[in-house]
Amino acid sequence: MPFLGKDWRSPGWSWTKTDHGWKRIVFFGHELEDNNKDIDLKELCSDNNENLFVGEVCELANTKRKKEFYNNNTKSQFVFRDKWIYVQKGSTKERHGYCTLGEALNRLDFSSAIQDLRRFNYVAKLFQLIARSQLTSLSGAAQKNYFNILEKIVRKVLEDNYNPRLVKELLQDLSSTLHSLTIHFGRCVLVGNVNIWLCRLETIVKWQQELNNMQIPKQLYTGMSFNDLPLHMQNQILCKLSDACDIINLGQATPTLHILSENMTLWKKLCQFHFSDKPFCRNLGLTRSDNVDWKLMYFTLQKHYPMKEQYGDTLHFCKHCSILFWKDFGHPCTSNDPDSCLMPISPQHFIDLFKF
Numbered sequence: 001m002p003f004l005g006k007d008w009r010s011p012g013w014s015w016t017k018t019d020h021g022w023k024r025i026v027f028f029g030h031e032l033e034d035n036n037k038d039i040d041l042k043e044l045c046s047d048n049n050e051n052l053f054v055g056e057v058c059e060l061a062n063t064k065r066k067k068e069f070y071n072n073n074t075k076s077q078f079v080f081r082d083k084w085i086y087v088q089k090g091s092t093k094e095r096h097g098y099c100t101l102g103e104a105l106n107r108l109d110f111s112s113a114i115q116d117l118r119r120f121n122y123v124a125k126l127f128q129l130i131a132r133s134q135l136t137s138l139s140g141a142a143q144k145n146y147f148n149i150l151e152k153i154v155r156k157v158l159e160d161n162y163n164p165r166l167v168k169e170l171l172q173d174l175s176s177t178l179h180s181l182t183i184h185f186g187r188c189v190l191v192g193n194v195n196i197w198l199c200r201l202e203t204i205v206k207w208q209q210e211l212n213n214m215q216i217p218k219q220l221y222t223g224m225s226f227n228d229l230p231l232h233m234q235n236q237i238l239c240k241l242s243d244a245c246d247i248i249n250l251g252q253a254t255p256t257l258h259i260l261s262e263n264m265t266l267w268k269k270l271c272q273f274h275f276s277d278k279p280f281c282r283n284l285g286l287t288r289s290d291n292v293d294w295k296l297m298y299f300t301l302q303k304h305y306p307m308k309e310q311y312g313d314t315l316h317f318c319k320h321c322s323i324l325f326w327k328d329f330g331h332p333c334t335s336n337d338p339d340s341c342l343m344p345i346s347p348q349h350f351i352d353l354f355k356f
Helices: 030-036 041-045 055-073 103-105 119-139 140-160 164-183 195-212 231-239 244-251 255-261 264-275 293-301 348-355
Strands: 015-018 022-023 084-086 315-318 323-326 340-347
Touching: 055 103, 084 103, 103 119, 103 348, 119 140, 119 348, 140 164, 140 195, 164 195, 164 348, 231 255, 231 264, 244 255, 244 264, 244 293, 264 293, 340 348
Parallel strands: none
Antiparallel strands: 015 022, 084 323, 315 323, 315 340
8 A cells, every 4th residue: 555645754655546456657768758659559459360368368468568669769778756765775574675786777767867067077977987897786677778878878968078098098998897797608697698788889889989989079169268368267167177187188289378388386286276185285275385386296196096986976875865966856854854865976985876
């Protein structure tokens, strides 16, 4: 039986009452809804020599054919109406079982998240971490969903020319992982036939070639360009960049930007931003010597400490409800002060939530 109203244990599923009892409502993706309009049971049954069933057997055959039609005509998985997931780590009196990484991957609507530039880098980094260590923990449906979303990520980069370097690193890590898992057939722990994974490897190589051959068209502007800005404004823009590779690449555009990108004050601020809270690095801001090569210091510290990550938008975790969700969509919180219970989740923290 369903329960009504807010409940501290779980928001619960959506149910409907039928003549045979209560049944859970399952929501399909938009593509499935569109395809469903074009499907008729008569179309599936009529003029078919194989349809020799009667009564309930015929209805069961129609249901099976309809399911096969969905699987063959769309790549999307089930899309849930609620864009959040309850993170269950053990059995209780109210809930049995636990939540897996693959379940979260299917429920949190990452397909729509990559269309938002604020979330694109977050999703790409998360998929990179999954490719490095968590690919074997995904179920077959989650692995299929993973590669479907990955294809959308690659297509978005090819269409919008947005952050190809991050996606190249993602594909390289994924290719290395699959090579190590598929070459040793006796120790292969991937779900599904090995030949399927070899085909996916070929697809990854194809994507890598497309990204390597990608040509960014030159933009023609008749108004003010970046080079027309005063030097102090250009320098302020460079100071807003938190990635050293972006600064180096920008410095290769013009001789003026190259001089600005080699400014030691810029690299000192970059060191303070990423490493000032790390052990043995808390005195970086107190160093006043002009003889320090801060660029060399940055790349030296990078070998020993992880860099601080910045994202426009991240997943949030409610400590009161144990629910993981996108902040824009919200969640059914039962706390009197929901904002005080929220905690932003980094990609690595997301992976750690599902380690048991």
